[in-house]
Amino acid sequence: MDKFTTLTGIAAPMPLVNIDTDMIIPKQFLKTIKRTGLGANLFDEMRFDRQGNEIADFVLNQDAYRSAEIIVAGENFGCGSSREHAPWAIKDFGVRCVIAPSFADIFYNNCFKNGILPIALPKDVVDVLMKDAEKGANARMSIDLEAQTVTTSDGEVFSFEVDSFKKHCLMEGLDDIGLTMAKADSINTFEAQAAQARPWV
Incomplete structure (x- = not known):
């Protein structure tokens, strides 16, 4: 999984809830x-x-946002069925961060497992970020996961909270498999000892 430390990119405004x-x-x-x-x-x-023709007024079809790496959206982002394909599609498009007032729990957790940073912020803060995103391609937003900050194109800084374990995994690029493989030496030692102690198993 790709590591996430800092990101500076175009933010696409999607002021829709649910x-x-x-x-x-x-x-x-x-x-x-x-x-x-x-x-x-x-x-x-x-x-x-x-x-199959593009709908011109959809934000990601507008030239300013075709290369967006951040989405700023409304409340309850990622609700509905618990398909992991949703973060897969977001990541494959090139988006590495979604900012919203709230997220569906399963989607939120799946983001961390797929190299995406979901940031939950109060609605009044998201409104400020939405207006910044509406400025287009020249307004680049910055995300610093280590410092846990979002900086607008005008230099306004907002702090966000994130679980320390999820933060560690995202910064180190560790999904569930990566976490397991990090313990490979301990697992191999245990298996060798178990085989010696119980050769009949």
Whole structure:
């Protein structure tokens, strides 16, 4: 998993509440178990019409936001079914951070396991960040996970809270498998001792 330490990038404003996982990646794209390729269908039903043409007024189809690495959204982001494909699609598109007043619990936890930083901030702070994001490609927002700060393009700084263990894993690029493999020497020692003590097993 990619490490997350700092990020400075374009933030896309999505002032919608209850953006659910079916909006993020519709059910017809859940056939794959690969973490790549889903970015092409991120927000598919909002990005494209039934003929596959781009919907011009959707934020990620606007030139200023095609390379967005941050999304600023409304409350309850990631609600709905607990599909891990949702953070896969977000990450594959190139977004590494989502900022919202609140998140669905399962989506929130899945973000950390897939190299995405979800930041929950009070609505009045998110409103400030939303206005900053609306300035377009010239307004680049900065995220510092070590310092736990979000800095607007105008230099206004906001602090955010994050669980210390989740922060450690994200900064070190450790998903569940990575955490297990970090204990490989201890696991191998235990297995060797167990095999010697109980050779019949």
